[in-house]
Amino acid sequence: MIMTAMGTPAIEILGLTKDYSVGFWRKRARRSLDNLTLQVQEREVFGFLGPNGAGKTTTLKLLMGLIFPTAGTARIRGKSIDDVRMHREIGYLPEQPYFYDYLTARELLDYYARFSGYSAVERGERVERFLERVGLAAAGNVQLRKFSKGMLQRAGIAQAILHDPQVIFLDEPMSGLDPVGRREVRDIILDLKKQGRTVFFSTHILSDAEMLCDRVGVLAGGKLQGVGTPSEIVSVEVHAMEILFEPRDNRALPTALAGRATHMGGRYRVEVPETELYGALDSLRSTDARILSVSPVRPTLEDYFLRLVGGAQEKSRGVEVMSR
Amino acid sequence: MSATTAPVAINTFREAVRDRVLYNLIFFALMMIGAAIIVGQISIGIERLVIINLGLSAISIFGLVMAVFIGVGLVSKEIEKRTLYSLLAKPIRRWEFLVGKYAGLLLTLVVNTSFMTIALAAALFYVGRPFVRSDSSILVAIYFILLELALVTALALFFSCFSSPTLSTLFTLGIYITGVFASDMRDVGELTGNPSLNAVTRVIYYLVPNFHNFNAIAAAGHGESIPLSLVGQNTLYAVLYVTLLLLAASAVFSKRNLK
Numbered sequence: 313m314i315m316t317a318m319g320t321p322a323i324e325i326l327g328l329t330k331d332y333s334v335g336f337w338r339k340r341a342r343r344s345l346d347n348l349t350l351q352v353q354e355r356e357v358f359g360f361l362g363p364n365g366a367g368k369t370t371t372l373k374l375l376m377g378l379i380f381p382t383a384g385t386a387r388i389r390g391k392s393i394d395d396v397r398m399h400r401e402i403g404y405l406p407e408q409p410y411f412y413d414y415l416t417a418r419e420l421l422d423y424y425a426r427f428s429g430y431s432a433v434e435r436g437e438r439v440e441r442f443l444e445r446v447g448l449a450a451a452g453n454v455q456l457r458k459f460s461k462g463m464l465q466r467a468g469i470a471q472a473i474l475h476d477p478q479v480i481f482l483d484e485p486m487s488g489l490d491p492v493g494r495r496e497v498r499d500i501i502l503d504l505k506k507q508g509r510t511v512f513f514s515t516h517i518l519s520d521a522e523m524l525c526d527r528v529g530v531l532a533g534g535k536l537q538g539v540g541t542p543s544e545i546v547s548v549e550v551h552a553m554e555i556l557f558e559p560r561d562n563r564a565l566p567t568a569l570a571g572r573a574t575h576m577g578g579r580y581r582v583e584v585p586e587t588e589l590y591g592a593l594d595s596l597r598s599t600d601a602r603i604l605s606v607s608p609v610r611p612t613l614e615d616y617f618l619r620l621v622g623g624a625q626e627k628s629r630g631v632e633v634m635s636r
Numbered sequence: 637m638s639a640t641t642a643p644v645a646i647n648t649f650r651e652a653v654r655d656r657v658l659y660n661l662i663f664f665a666l667m668m669i670g671a672a673i674i675v676g677q678i679s680i681g682i683e684r685l686v687i688i689n690l691g692l693s694a695i696s697i698f699g700l701v702m703a704v705f706i707g708v709g710l711v712s713k714e715i716e717k718r719t720l721y722s723l724l725a726k727p728i729r730r731w732e733f734l735v736g737k738y739a740g741l742l743l744t745l746v747v748n749t750s751f752m753t754i755a756l757a758a759a760l761f762y763v764g765r766p767f768v769r770s771d772s773s774i775l776v777a778i779y780f781i782l783l784e785l786a787l788v789t790a791l792a793l794f795f796s797c798f799s800s801p802t803l804s805t806l807f808t809l810g811i812y813i814t815g816v817f818a819s820d821m822r823d824v825g826e827l828t829g830n831p832s833l834n835a836v837t838r839v840i841y842y843l844v845p846n847f848h849n850f851n852a853i854a855a856a857g858h859g860e861s862i863p864l865s866l867v868g869q870n871t872l873y874a875v876l877y878v879t880l881l882l883l884a885a886s887a888v889f890s891k892r893n894l895k
Contacts, residue, residue, distance in 0.1 A: 332893075332895070373721075373894070376721070376724065376725045377724065378720075378721055378724060378725075378893075378894040379893040379894060379895065380891070380893060396727050396728070396729050397727065399725060399726055399727040399728075400727045402725065403725070404721075404722060404725035405722070406718060406721040406722055406725075408718075409718070409721075409722060410717050410718050410719060411719055411722070412647065412651065412719055414650070414651055414654040414655065415647075415650075423643055423647055424722070424723075424726060426639070426642075426643040427639075427640060427643065427726040427727055427728055428726070428727070429639060468722065471722055472722075472725075481725075
């Protein structure tokens, strides 16, 4: 059960900024994350979206204390990210995780469990339970050097949740997984949500974010471009209407649609503005075409994402700030 | 050792074992067997001296190679392979990680040296010489080798906190060689009568670890007893130096961005 004080966010990021030094002789600062301010509430599943180089991994590394901020601060469950006690309450899966390949999966989990102070019996029980949970029970005694990328990802997830952390950070958790593996990871995230955990995961697979997240944040060029529920972001407007139809007996298409329709194996697909929908349907009916479906074309999270990123990426990716 | 450093130390030892680092023992054992057989036939009367000198020198060199080449990778390998990322997300401080890695390699070196000591004892036994009281100086010489290895490991670990394995190797070996000849360099500086050179060699003498003091191989070979005061002095010197190096390594590593 969650025990934090009422109203304390699970994750609170205030003006987090990270500059890296680039150049050999003349050092310049390259801004990787720019003044990120964000709150994630307890029990939320939060998706952190952005293209490669957007600053997602930098944010996670800052929160984990792997790198240090140029400016700003962050607290997790009310504890500063500099406080080692904070790490008792979090779990972390790095991007493309790599573990000690001379260990077996069972030994790896046992190793990590030791840092949470469990007794040998508790460790043994937990290791078995979590190997089972991520589908690695049969491979528990196999050395990690023989693991596929997907299996390593599962081992990584197991080590991240092994000690029942309240806040779980997952950096690209679906990366490298086949559809079955992705579904299993989705189930694990949903399961964690059911248990009242907070999950913060970065991804560029938008369908996963749409399916799992209470809220998403979009990062591009090191800057937070927007935060909201997936539906807030997606259902802003209807772009157009999509009509799928089959012409009768190879009759010619209506002139108004002929130039716009796309042929797809005996069927045609056409997008028309919402105001022209009825006119288009009338013209199709006049040629006796068989209308298969009519559906609204809404901007997907992907559209939103690409629109934001498209503009911002080139301008702000790797903004070089003042020379040091 | 704390609850967080012990698992790191054990894991470091396990890595060395699984990476077949201790296979060098086979080579050492074969060398000692060969030496015992050959020396027994050709060097009548000085078998003891030859076997002890050869054995202790080999223990020192084998240990040195392990301390330097594994030591420089202790931290850099974890960063390069990103195994450190998931570990540092656990409730472990960076200095605890460093102390764990150091202790793990030290444990490996102690185990390795212990097996070599047994092989050396077996070779001495083979050449037909009964063990006498003065043989305790062999054990003292081995203890000094271990102190030397502890220092070299701390040096390698310190450099591996901020530089590449290649540079760390060069720095560690450079300081080791300077440290072996530090007292000779100081003597040369004094003999030249040049105040500047004298000052430089004295600074080097006091700055680098004086490895010459840890060499008791010749004394052990000749069955000379090693004064207890030297044992205490070397122990204190090594402990202080290692502590300083680990503190410096922790200070550097605690501020390092793991890109």
